Amino acid sequence: MNVQKKGNWLMFEAPLSWVGLSLEQAFQTKWFVPKKMLHEWRMTKGVIVNKKIVPLHTIISPNDHIGVHIKDETIEPIPTYFPLHIVFEDDHVLVVNKPAHMDVHPTQPNQTNTLANAVAFHFQCEGIYSKVRHIHRLDRDTSGVILFAKHALAGAVLDKYLAERTIHRTYVALVHGYVKQKKGTIDAPIGRDRHHPTRRRVSKTGDTAITHYERLQYDKQKNVSLVRLTLDTGKTHQIRVHMSYIGHPLVGDTLYGGKPWIDRQALHAISLSFPHPFTNEPITCSALPDEMIFGNIKRGAFL
Numbered sequence: 510m511n512v513q514k515k516g517n518w519l520m521f522e523a524p525l526s527w528v529g530l531s532l533e534q535a536f537q538t539k540w541f542v543p544k545k546m547l548h549e550w551r552m553t554k555g556v557i558v559n560k561k562i563v564p565l566h567t568i569i570s571p572n573d574h575i576g577v578h579i580k581d582e583t584i585e586p587i588p589t590y591f592p593l594h595i596v597f598e599d600d601h602v603l604v605v606n607k608p609a610h611m612d613v614h615p616t617q618p619n620q621t622n623t624l625a626n627a628v629a630f631h632f633q634c635e636g637i638y639s640k641v642r643h644i645h646r647l648d649r650d651t652s653g654v655i656l657f658a659k660h661a662l663a664g665a666v667l668d669k670y671l672a673e674r675t676i677h678r679t680y681v682a683l684v685h686g687y688v689k690q691k692k693g694t695i696d697a698p699i700g701r702d703r704h705h706p707t708r709r710r711v712s713k714t715g716d717t718a719i720t721h722y723e724r725l726q727y728d729k730q731k732n733v734s735l736v737r738l739t740l741d742t743g744k745t746h747q748i749r750v751h752m753s754y755i756g757h758p759l760v761g762d763t764l765y766g767g768k769p770w771i772d773r774q775a776l777h778a779i780s781l782s783f784p785h786p787f788t789n790e791p792i793t794c795s796a797l798p799d800e801m802i803f804g805n806i807k808r809g810a811f812l
Contacts, residue, residue, distance in 0.1 A: 512787040514600035517581065518557075519662065521787070523573040532556055532575070533565040540786075541669040546661065550577065579660045581638035584629050586615050591627035596654055596794045601663040601786055603628065606796035609652040609773045613643055628657055644671055645678070645743065653680070653778025654796050658786075666786035676783040680738045680748060681725070681798060683775035684757040685767060688724040688734040695720045695751040699744045708764055709746045711754045718744045720751040733760055735803070737779075749774060775803065 512521040527535045536542040547565065549555060554562045555578035558569075569575070594606040607613065607624050614625040625641045632639060642664040644656040656676070658664035670676050700715030702708040709715075719741035726735040734757065738748055746765075752758060753765035761767050762774035777798035785792055 510787055510789070512601070514579075517579050518576045519579060519787075520574065520576045523569045523571070523575055525571070527569045528571050530569055531566050532558070532563070532569060535569060536565075536577075540662065540666055542662065543665050546665065549580070553578065553580075555580075577662070579662060582640050582661070584632055584638060585640045586623070586626050586629055587619065587621050588630035588633040589621040589626035590630050591622075591624075593627055593631055594796065595631075596796055597792065601659055602667070602792075603631075603657040603659055604654055604781060604794040605657065607647055607652055607655050607778075609650050609799070612649050613646045613655065614641070624655070632659070644668065644676065647778055648746065648749075648774075648776075650773035651776045651778065652798060653776075654678075654781040654794050655778065656781060656783065663786045667783070670783060670786070674741070676781070678740065678778055679780040680740075681777050681779045681803070682736050682738060682748060682752065683733050683760040683803060684736055684752050685733060685760060686757050687727050687729075687732065688722070688736060688757055690724070692723045693721070693755075695722070695755060697751060697754055699747060699750050709744070709750050711750060716742070716744055718742050718747050718751065720747060722752070748776060777803070 510521055510524050512519050527539065533547060536547060551565055556563060556565060557576040558567060558573050595603065596606055597604040605624065605628065612623040615623050625643060628641045632641065637659060639660050642658040644658060644667045647653060647655055656667065658667050696719050697711045698713065698715035699709050699718040700712035702710040721739045723737045724734050725737055740747060749759055749762050749765045758766035760775040761769060761771040763769050767774065779798065780793060780795040782791065782793040
């Protein structure tokens with residue numbers, strides 16, 4: 510489906526799978542449009558078919574040209590300039606390579622030094638009047654690719670994809686020691702550490718957490734392994750907790766037993782794959798990690 514953004518309208522031709530459904534049925538089952546947004550379209554006459562305002566119970570016919578209205582929003586958080594490394598962008602989604610030492614979003618009122626502030630500035634420059642919607646998060650000191658929605662409808666679809674685990678993220682990390690098993694899975698529940706305000710720990714009463722890892726390289730001189738990791742779950746500090754749990758804490762991750770050789774944990778979200786919220790086309794975005802942290806490892810080793 511080719512969805513074109515024209516001003517505040519998203520315009521598209523009804524796909525065959527929508528024919529015979531009411532507009533409301535299609536929006537709910539194909540795009541996962543929230544009830545609040547459907548109510549707003551109903552009240553503001555925010556849906557057109559073949560250039561005519563229609564009610565949401567209208568049955569979709571072949572070759573119908575449909576438009577939905579996306580309202581302007583106050584740009585939030587406070588737009589603040591910071592150079593962005595944009596990996597992918599269209600009218601609906603934005604993928605950015607986040608640097609380390611930066612929060613994804615503000616945690617205090619009027620905070621302006623986060624990635625979301627920089628994305629808000631980008632929106633402002635592009636004339637996009639939308640709140641900044643990050644679909645997932647990265648720790649402050651973790652670098653790598655992160656996905657944003659550029660309007661509320663794209664955000665609703667991508668949130669659903671995240672819940673259904675159709676958004677896949679791949680990480681690379683440098684860990685202490687030789688990871689003997691070439692490939693493995695860590696299935697160990699994670700909960701809060703009651704002795705520390707921010708630390709997590711493996712706990713029988715914790716939430717399910719599953720991490721898959723693969724050893725890519727080993728540096729005998731430094732006694733560190735390069736590993737690639739994917740997650741079946743997305744718990745706070747999951748990779749850091751799990752690798753420490755099996756005796757291989759991340760380099761630089763002093764919270765979980767790593768040595769302070771660098772000023773951050775050596776963890777990078779190297780790739781992100783997801784279906785486009787409207788075309789359903791598979792999209793894969795990647796960004797190589799900082800060579801200052803990961804050394805002169807062959808680039809092909811990451812992929």
